[in-house]
Amino acid sequence: MRLVRVRCRCCKRQHNYNPSDLIQIFGDVDVDSLVSRMKCENGADHGMLDVEAFAPTGREAVGLRIRRLVAIKINRVPVWKEDPA
Template identity: 80%
Template sequence: MPETYSPKYRDYPLSNLIDTLRMVRVTCRYCKRQHNYQPSDLIQIFGDVDVDSLAKRMTCEDGGRAHGRLDVVAFVPTGREAVGLRIRRLVAIKVNRVPVWREDPAP
């Protein structure tokens, strides 16, 4: 059986992009919000996952899940595009501390 060619980044881990100097562009179709990320930053959050899977893992920073699935593409910043390209860098990962309670009878 011939191998079917798929233009999608099927099983294309983020680490693959680092080697080829590619970046990840994430766009919200709803509000047109767009950010460019370094794959190394995304790996710190999501692990070395498939590039395509980010569309489900990430949510719009403005509208969250309500804005639906995001557009995720890997790209190489070309000469003209690279000038003034804004890159959203990871500053820190805040860990949410959520208290968990239980009711105990009085001693």
């Protein structure tokens, strides 16, 4: 079992993700390219996150909390244009 650990250096928060959840959002990209795509949930200005794939050992896996994807919300952005006169 491989997981992806994401750490924010700014607010020191850390989350573990299931790769299959991340693939739904970012596509089947490698871990390195996630660094530039993921943003801290506490603030977009928190800079680059530390992203690393890891395989928890049996002892590590006990009590390891995994942040699961619940839903993907699509932002609906209105686009306007003036009617020709």
